[in-house]
Amino acid sequence: MENNVLRARVDELAARVNGQVEEALGELVLTVNSPYVVETLAAAKNFQGVPCDFLHDLAGLDLGDRFEVVYQLTSLRGPQRLRVKARVARDNPVIDSVVKLWAGADWLEREAYDMFGIVFKGHPNLKRIYMWDDFEGYPLRKDFVPPTYEERATMRVRKEGE
Amino acid sequence: MDVAKEKELREAEALAEKGIILANVDKLLNWARGHSFWPVTQGLACCAIEMMAAGNPRFDISRFGWEVFRASPRQADLMIVAGTVTRKIAPIIRRVYDQMPEPKWVVAMGSCANAGGPFADSYSVLPGVDKIIPVDVYIPGCPPRPESLFFGLMQLQQKVANPAKVRLMKHGK
Amino acid sequence: MTIERTEEISLNMGPQHPSMHGVFRMIVHLEGEVVTKIEPKIGYLHRGLEKIAESRTYAQFIPYTDRLDYLASPHNNLAYVQTVEKLLGIQVPERAEYLRVIFAELARIASHQVMIGSLALDMAGWTAWGYCFRDRERILDLYEMTAGGRLTVNYMRIGGVSHEPPPEFWPALNSFLDDLPAMIEEYYGIFYGNEIAQARMKGIGILTKEMAENYSVTGCALRASGVQYDVRKAAPYGIYDRFDFDIPVLYGCDTYDRALIRLLEMRESLKILRQAVRDIPEGPVMAKVPKLIKPPAGEVYHRVENPKGELGFYIVSDGSNKPARVRIRPGAFVNMQVFPPISVGLKIQDVIAIFASFDAVLGEVDK
Secondary structure, three states: OOHHHHHHHHHHHHHHHEEEEEEEHHHEEEEEEEHHHHHHHHHHHHHOOOOOOEEEEEEEEOOEEEEOOOOOOEEOOOOOEEEEEEEOOOOEEEOOOOOOOOHHHHEEEHHHHHHHEEEEOOOOOOOOOOOEEEEOOOOOOOOOOOHHHHHHHHOOOOOOOO | OOOOHHHHHHHHHHHOOOOOOOOOHHHHHHHHHHHHOOOEOOOOOHHHHHHHHHHHOOOOOOOOOOOOEEHHHHHHHHEEEOOOOOOOOHHHHHHHHHHHHOOOOOEEEEEEHHHHHHOOOOEEEEOHHHOOOOOOEOOOOOOOHHHHHHHHHHHHHHHHHHHOOOOOOOOOO | OOOOOOOOEEEEEOOOOOOOOOOOOEEEEEOOOOOEEEEEEOOOOOOOOOOOOOOOOOOOHHHHHHOOOOOOOHHHHHHHHHHHHHOOOOOOOOHHHHHHHHHHHHHHHHHHHHHHHHHHHOOHHHHHHHHHHHHHHHHHHHHHHOOOOOOOOOOEOOOEEEOOOOOOOHHHHHHHHHHHHHHHHHHHHHHHHHHHHHHHOOOOOOOOOOEEEEEEEHHHHHOOOOOOHHHHHHOOOOOOOHOOOOOOOOOOOOOHHHHHHHHHHHHHHHHHHHHHHHOOOOOOOOOOOOOOOOOOOEEEEEEEEEOEEEEEEEEOOOOOOOOOEEEEHHHHHHHHHHHHHHHOOEEEEHHHHHHHHHOOHHHHHHO
């Protein structure tokens, strides 16, 4: 069954990139450290027989002591699914961008940068996407101090050329 | 209705049967303004869909005379702020309001435009559009039905027709 | 007269404009009337839903999901409650599953009607807009009868649906389903069969299969480029594996096909609705769910086939009654990335048509 084939491939990949495999509610989760992420995703995209070649989602996650970037991979050619989580250090959150593998990661990485401050090395246009350009702070971090009512009720000054 | 007003209306009706209407210019202008608002399309979120539904054959905003939604604020005199006002778009709404010529009115439609709505504690939402522009009528609802929108606009008609009773805010104050 | 030099202009199509899709802004660089580059700027409706989710309980967040894709709000409810049910391991009763399917497919029809109407309106075809919205009012009446809201229904709950629809619901639904085939024929006649609409849509905005896969495009735009993929068949959620319906696929890859496929999908939704009305069993509409919803620590990712694309929810729970992270993967957000590359070299009016054919709702894009 293809589930066993996928499990075999993921275990083999995990051994190569020092990752941990576990199963969460019927889905395989592969956790790696951030330097290995491009190698892991490129290998998962080209799995023999069960390629996980469709990037469904790219999300940031704040776990208190570290960040994680979560990639949800599916495929248009079969039922295979894989979740890859890349650990990113909290004090210097830098990770390689996967825009070369999937062009659809472009805005998703910009969103992770905007919300968490994770810097994606190699991204062509890493700017804020939801908040305005000179917004300070990264909203979805757990230690984000929300603005007070007075701050929110005041109209911001728009930068020229925004 | 009080007695004096009823007498006034009966006299007006008697004259109207002969084909004569007596009014002063102010009253006539206010009547005309109230019955022909030209809204500027400031539809932001879900309330905009109810505003569009109000313009459709079932609810038909056209029978009131307000169906001319102008895209350019220079040609409009009413701004229906329909939807959540975020801090990012606040300066743009202020700029569109400033570009409208006098006399102009603002209607805040929906709870997000009234006071922030369900998103009032969010880091990126302006708690009510009246923090940046003066609002004349607030329409509650999430989203308000098209009939609510009509009621709110009819209240605005009353406000426009009676400027002495409801002193309209001057521009900038 | 000789031309001295030409200059490129950048036109700001600002967040306040009549092209009916909300507060989308793009800076279009034009060489005359031909587009050389488009820079979309979004975020003007960013309400911080993901952060709000961390300070609301699981059940309190359901009305917020309505406001994501506000044209098909029961569908967003469905995506969220199914994700939480997966995390909790709750089995939803049969009648509730059928009611959910009925509401979800009605939402799909309503959303496609708005898309067709808006696409026609962007090309100044006011007739089709009026017809689509008038017919959509019948679906909104069904919503109002049951859930009390026209646009944002908030009808689904964790474990089932909120309550039983009233007895007037079923005759009204059946009469709507009887009239739907005639409505679809009418839309075809007014809009798709129109020579001007065809000239403005055929051959415009070609999105090849490879490009769609590379840019993670999902939903109708993917199926109009020749890929037969629908989450309802590939990874069925709820009881969709019991229904007999086809997945329409078109191979033209242009704006006309992206618009036409929505009409074909309405036909398939009609089939599903008829089967659901025929097969719905009696029974309770809500499972036995604890009053305080505290899922065990864990994470789950679930996706559904929204009318706009694939809506995914990734919920991380830490064992308390509030989620640690709710990630919303909006279908329209990811689809919009492909809109600038395919519009290069076309005229500015084509850009409007292409953007309307991707059917982006800014509530979903901006969360």
